[in-house]
Structure formats: C-alpha cells, structure tokens
Amino acid sequence: MEQQTNKQKEEDVSLKLFVVLSRALKSIERRAEEDIKSYGLNPTEFAVLELIYSKGDQPIQKIGEKVLIASSSITYVVDKLEKKNYLERKSCPTDRRVTHAGITAEGTELMNEIFPKHREAIYEICGGLDSNEKEFLIHQLKKLGYHALKK
Amino acid sequence: MEQQTNKQKEEDVSLKLFVVLSRALKSIERRAEEDIKSYGLNPTEFAVLELIYSKGDQPIQKIGEKVLIASSSITYVVDKLEKKNYLERKSCPTDRRVTHAGITAEGTELMNEIFPKHREAIYEICGGLDSNEKEFLIHQLKKLGYHALKK
DNA sequence: GTTTAAAGTCTCGAATTCGAGATAATTATA
C-alpha cells in the first residue's frame, strides 16, 4: 500500500519532468528558430552548415549521425544548401560510394557573419540560469539522457 | 579582455546546454514514442486524447493551447481520432462557433488500458535520476523555460 | 575469383506540422 503510493508519486514526478522538459525546450527552440530564420535558414540547415563550418568537410553519412537526422533527410537538406551555394558536394576519390559535403566561400562568409550573433542569441535566451546552474543542469541532463538512450 | 573571455565562456556553456537539452529530450521522446506507437497512436494523438481523458470535453481551440499545436493541426489530429472512434465532435449549443471534442466509451476504455502502462514506461525511461534530482531539475527547467518564453 | 554481405547515397511516397486565408458566428463600437 505504502509501496504503491510511493510508486504513484515517482511516476507522477517522471511525467511532470517529461512535460516540463518538453515545454522548456520548445520555448527555447521557438526563440532559436526565430533567430536562425532571420538569417534565411531553418534549424536543420543551420545545424548542418555549422557542423561543416566548424569540423570541415564531412561524408554525407556522418552528417546524419552528428545532427541526428535520417539519411533521406540529409539528401534533402544538403540539396537545399547546395542550391543556396553554401555547400558543395565533392565525390570521394578513394571510395566512390562516398560524397563529401564541403562549405563554400559564400557559406564561410555567411557563418563568419551569423555564428557569433547566434551564440549571443542563445546566451540571451538561456539567461534564466547562471553559469553554475547551467553546468549542473548539463550534468543532470546527461545522466537523464544517457539512461534513456539504452534499452 | 577578461570581460570578453568570460562572455565567451558563458556563451559556450549556453550553447552546450542547448545541445544537451535537445539530445536528452530526443532520447526520451524516441522511447516514449515507441511506447505510444505500440498502442496504435502517435505522440500528438496521445497527448490530445490524454488531455480530454483527464480534463473532460474541450473546445477544439483549447486543445491547441494546452498541447501547443497550431489550430490547423488540431483539425487534422481530431479528424484522425474521430475516425478511430476515440473522440467525437459535439457542436456547442450556446456558441455556434465552437465545437467540443469529447472522448467516446471506446476512447475511455483504451485510455484506462494504456495510460497506466505509459506512466510506467516514462518512469522507466527517466530512471537516470532519483526523485529528488527530478524535482530539482523540474524547478530549474521551469526557470529556464520561463525566461526563454518572454522576449 | 565468385558470391555475399555491408555501406553510402538517393528516390519515392506517406505522415505530420505549419501559415495564410476562407467562412461563419459573436461581441464591441459608433
């Protein structure tokens, strides 16, 4: 009986956490998206471009792993970024299955311009907590996320 | 100079928090979605059904506010749940603009069956933290989300 | 060396979400 009540409570807290987590992220995403849209990109495009901007040329496959989207979606996003002349595809000479995506001069120029602004925007959006609180939150979220990952 | 370095660091922590938050939620969502799909619903359908199951009949409009989706999306979701015979539309007698969505006997039966299972599943998924840690996390996430909300 | 298995990219169609605008009903204003 006592057992049951306790379990009930634990479940409630977990559900609550799930809801609050979803809402907090949604609020942040809405603002972040607004920022990113003002640069003429959507969040996925920005994430892909940012990856290649900071990490250099990437095989199409790897992009999906890092940004957590399906391979068929990457094709779509890279297509769009290529049309905008921010990325270019380069077929790999050593493995002909592979295509790399690399950033263009125009893409680099764009990111030089907007990345600092984006950093600043995220900083403002996350202003509800101080630096130490953020560090601790990161730590806890990692524990939570790591456990959720495995099944 | 010192000022600049400090700012740099704060921005880094904020970016990191954003990434970790996104990933943690994505891990949880993936598992939660898996659970919900096993009941023949998708997350949005479940959320809408759960709202009406626990709070009673709702005007279509209100559903969107509570579940945070656009009005055009609600129409779509309620259509689907109506086709599955879990919800029914009831036109409001006092305000003819309004349509309420109410849960059917079949919908209630389904939720009686699956809601406890879902609670349990979320509890398992969130097992990376103990109850106190969750409470504290909820508190911090509220602070974070509340700040992000206003602009 | 063939045959099989695996890896990387892409095409296609389905599902979901959104925003803009249409329509209808209600409320506020002049």
Add this chain to the structure above:
DNA sequence: TATAATTATCTCGAATTCGAGACTTTAAAC
C-alpha cells in the same frame, strides 16, 4: 441597428521528416 473587430474552426498548399527500397561500390567469406 449597422459596422467593425474578434473568435473559432476549417481548407489548402508548402515544408520537413521519415522509412522502405533502389542502386552502386566496396569488403568479406568461401
């Protein structure tokens, strides 16, 4: 009361994401 503004719902088309499967190339197994 007529007019305007607001509210509620829905339609439509566009954007984004996914999964299944096609195709090519490479690696492994025999």
